[in-house]
Amino acid sequence: MAGHAYDGWGRPAPGEAVSGLARLYRALHAHPEPAFEEHRTAAQIAERCSRLGYAVTDRVGRTGVVATLANGPGPTVLLTAGLDAPRVTELTGVPYSSVRDGVMHAHGHDMHMVCLLGAMRALTAGRERWHGRLLCLFQPATETGRGAQALLGDGLYERFGRPAVALGQHLSALPPGTVGCRPGQRFAASDILRATVYGTGPDSGPTELATAIARRLRGIPDGMWDPEIAQVSAGVLAALPDGVHGGDNRDSGTCGQAHLLINARTFQESVRTRVLSAIVRAIHLEALSAGAHRPPEIRQVRSLPGMGNDPFVTARTLGAFTARGMRVVRPGPRAENIAMGRVLAATDTPACFWLLGGAQVMPEPSPDGSGAPALFCAPALIEPTIATGTRALAAAATRCLGAAA
Incomplete structure (x- = not known):
């Protein structure tokens, strides 16, 4: 390009x-x-x-x-x-x-x-x-x-x-x-969330979990709403060992943390509420299924009507x-x-x-x-x-x- x-x-x-x-x-x-x-x-x-x-x-x-x-x-x-x-x-x-x-x-x-x-x-x-x-x-x-x-x-x-x-x-x-x-x-209304997810042990670090979550989040509108009603994009920002940003630094950094940025665009307030709930639920379920050693942390970075x-x-x-x-x-x-x-x-x-x-x-x-x-x-x-x-x-x-x- x-x-x-x-x-x-x-x-x-x-x-x-x-x-x-x-x-x-x-x-x-x-x-x-x-x-x-x-x-x-x-x-x-x-x-x-x-x-x-x-x-x-x-x-x-x-x-x-x-x-x-x-x-x-x-x-x-x-x-x-x-x-x-x-x-x-x-x-x-x-x-x-x-x-x-x-x-x-x-x-x-x-x-x-x-x-x-x-x-x-x-x-x-x-x-x-x-x-x-x-x-x-x-x-x-x-x-x-x-x-x-x-x-x-x-x-x-x-x-x-x-x-x-x-x-x-x-x-x-x-x-x-x-x-x-x-x-x-x-x-559209725009909601940007930042999620921090943690590693799952010596066999799987935070990057794999974050990537899996991003894939799942991008599919939310396909399974729930028409793209003209809701759109969700997600990307992995960074992956760091616990020793860099605190934590126990166990498993030589494989139990570190990764950050995702999620952007949800919606056109109806009722759909907006449901989409945000679905995003939070999907992140927690993916982390639980993967056996993450700490629950995810999610915060809203921006919210515009x-x-x-x-x-x-x-x-x-x-x-x-x-x-x-x-x-x-x-x-x-x-x-x-x-x-x-x-x-x-x-x-x-x-x-x-x-x-x-x-x-x-x-x-x-x-x-x-x-x-x-x-x-x-x-x-x-x-x-x-x-x-x-x-x-x-x-x-x-x-x-x-x-x-x-």
């Missing part, structure tokens, strides 16, 4: 405004920053927002950026994009690949940011068509889920007001130039897309989690988030190198993706803001 060139990636954009966004996209992709380390990214975003005439506040929720623009009486519309990148090694080989080892914009946040900036510019230029207030949020630490809590703890709504509507988009493997949107539950699209807001958004002649498809539920869900749940803000076509997708390696069902986005087909994402956000925001008299 390394060194592979993808047709169309990085080609020049036709217009001056979009060309500048394409250059910014490449720069953001080449210099990704993980959760709460987005200092360079936030500074670039804040400077561009200020140049567009927005009132800018940085360091919101530690490293987030908020930009507002008032244009007469009317509703407040929240537009959002993530700042951070996950800890994934880039293998695409594109000229603007990540220069930071072990970090890349694998989930499209670089594209989300430039499209939001493009929409902000378009809305500023076309302010005679709308009245109201834009609240543009560049959210920190979306990959870990901790950014949402940091924003709420920093008084996001108390400082900047509560929006009437929230809008956003998520890069996907839909065809370039298309958007995917429909009402109802669209994005799912998110649905409000029917009324979605109808208005789809109407805006249709009026602009955009190519719209109706996708099914997506296993991706939208970290904004926790921020919006705090005020029960009606929202519409859609899929933006244009990503190349490759299997994401699991920690043990065996591969996992999860996917990550390689650098997007830059055009027409930027132009489509810019138009989509600007059109939806204009439709949800107050119409000019």
Whole structure:
């Protein structure tokens, strides 16, 4: 996979405004920053927002950026994009690949940011068509889920007001130039668990047990639910003898410990409860059957709610897309989690988030190198993706803001 060139990636954009966004996209992709380390990214975003005439506040929720623009009486519309990148090694080989080892914009946040900036510019230029207030949020630490809590703890709504509507988009493997949107539950709840399992004696160490548990967990949805209702991935993080992290160090380290990372994505709260119970039960049963010398230890690393699209807001958004002649498809539920869900749940803000076509997708390696069902986005087909994402956000925001008299 390394060194592979993808047709169309990085080609020049036709217009001056979009060309500048394409250059910014490449720069953001080449210099990704993980959760709460987005200092360079936030500074670039804040400077561009200020140049567009927005009132800018940085360091919101530690490293987030908020930009507002008032244009007469009317509703407040929240537009959002993530700042951070996950800890994934880039293998695409594109000229603007990540220069930071072990970090890349694998989930499209670089594209989300430039499209939001493009929409902000378009809305500023076309302010005679709308009245109201834009609240543009560049959210920190979306990959870990901790950014949402940091924003709420920093008084996001108390400082900047509560929006009437929230809008956003998520890069996907839909065809370039298309958007995917429909009402109802669209994005999954995400629960990440970390399990520590212990060796079973001189004939079997913790790695064998952890690998067997990972295989069993990956099969949970196949035996219990359709993949559109629940998805579970699991990988072995590490295996260490007891002497490294405490323990009795018996059997020359074969009774050590191994760590697994488990990710469950679900679309219904009742199914979510049952899946998590099934995961915990499977881990304990596998360890008991193998004769592990200590019970497993399981803790929740992250828990983020799912998110649905409000029917009324979605109808208005789809109407805006249709009026602009955009190519719209109706996708099914997506296993991706939208970290904004926790921020919006705090005020029960009606929202519409859609899929933006244009990503190349490759299997994401699991920690043990065996591969996992999860996917990550390689650098997007830059055009027409930027132009489509810019138009989509600007059109939806204009439709949800107050119409000019």
